[in-house]
Amino acid sequence: MLAQQLLNGLLLGATYALFALGFTLMFGVLRVVNLTYGFYFTAGAFLALWLTQAGAPLFLALPAAAIASGLIATLLDWLLLTRLRRAGADELASLMVTLGAVLALYAGMTAWLGPDIRRLPPGLIAAGALEAFGLRITLAQILILAACALLVGLLLWLMRGTRLGLAIRAMAERPDTAALMGIATARLAALVSFVSGALAGAGGVLIGLNFNAIHPYMGESMMLRGFVVIVVGGLGNIFGALVAGLLLGIIEVLTAGYISSGLKEAVAFALLVLVLWTRPAGLFGTTLARKA
Amino acid sequence: MSTLEVHGLTCAYGRTEVLHGLDFAVPDGRIVCLIGANGAGKTTTLRALSGQIRPRAGRILLDGAEIAGMAPHRIVARGMVQVPEGRQVFASLSVDENLALGAWLCADAHERARRREAALSRFPRLRERLRQPAGALSGGEQQMLAIGRALMAGPKLLLLDEPSMGLAPLVVEEIFAILAGLRREGITILLIEQNASAALEIADTAYVIETGRIALSGSAAEVARNPAVVAAYLGG
Known part of the structure; x- marks a missing residue:
């Protein structure tokens, strides 16, 4: 029973981590709290829904939805934030602009599509499950775990193993100096928006698959978790987001399983407060130290 | 090998004009220094040259x-590379x-490896610390890293903003000896300094900038003998 709960928690946590990785990347590199991030999650889920309804297999619908979400993210970032960046506006301005934009987007989508929960086409994934050592894992869960591992691996390789990742890390630390290295920072920022949006979109598809429930506001409840994960993990810290995401998933599942499913969010946010009380820069945070 | 010419450079922050029509030239293969007090407009000049601010008027060729x-x-x-004020290494x-x-702009991996080797033989102390975060280096080592990093771009013209800032006199001497060596290798240098005596020693030509204007210019030797310069900048 406990082992099964841990497995389910790990699975949920993997999608939280995937979602939060894009969020922390966007925050850490572009230094903007972009609240439209949750919308890319919704967008990814809906795109995958429509593609599979049109008969596309999942292995095509998932990457296509992720890429399209990335493009939407790049476009929205450019539309909403270019003017603010040029004017050197502070973080509060970008926070309010993206808050307004994301509420408008959710409301517009609900007006267009209705608030109903939609289901993926039946039979999208074979209903089978593996059972071993008393644990049961469905094929959908295996797919979610594999997709998360693959995407996280790709992101870590991009950031740690390529020249492009080095340039992104340099831009995160000193954007002006990065430009003096010959880095076209505006183009690199667009790429970071794309990668973040694609991660959010992929997260949306996988959560949609996990709970088989897709609706316009699904990105909003995810954003709350995204905040918990990136703050606890240390803002801009990729490794921290990974660990904190997994922890949050496990804690939610254990709370729901052993205490009450109504309490899972209460427990998660109480832990957020507790972590920030004791470690203001998050569990793995170095950001505050770096600023000093 | 490269030549820089600046005509009537005028820059402003908002409504405050801080450079009022600067004219100067950095001929091929020379070291030119721009000296002046804090707030005279030296850093603004460099920021305009490297594209970090857009000049209000004037030409930069x-x-x-x-x-x-x-x-x-x-x-x-285009081959003009800045070593920014305060080193600005990527500390993490x-x-x-x-x-x-x-x-970054060099697409050829062999050429990158060659430049890295050249930078490390020029600054052997960096070789000992390759894996350490740049933030852990001393001020002098960070300045060497900043210069080494700029040389990795294969520059024709190097812009240096206050390379002596905050460094011990012996280290300053070491850094300036390196700059003189770069000139012998054919790299053109524009040096911006508050430490006028060190700068005038290695420069060919000097410009004195005061409140956003060129107040005086000439060969470095002439400028170093000018009584006003001696009184104001050389502590004479």
């Missing part, structure tokens, strides 16, 4: 081509990664 208002990365691509990245970033 690099090898005859207009570069005023161009984005910083395009100016680097390793020494090796900092060097690699300097060669």
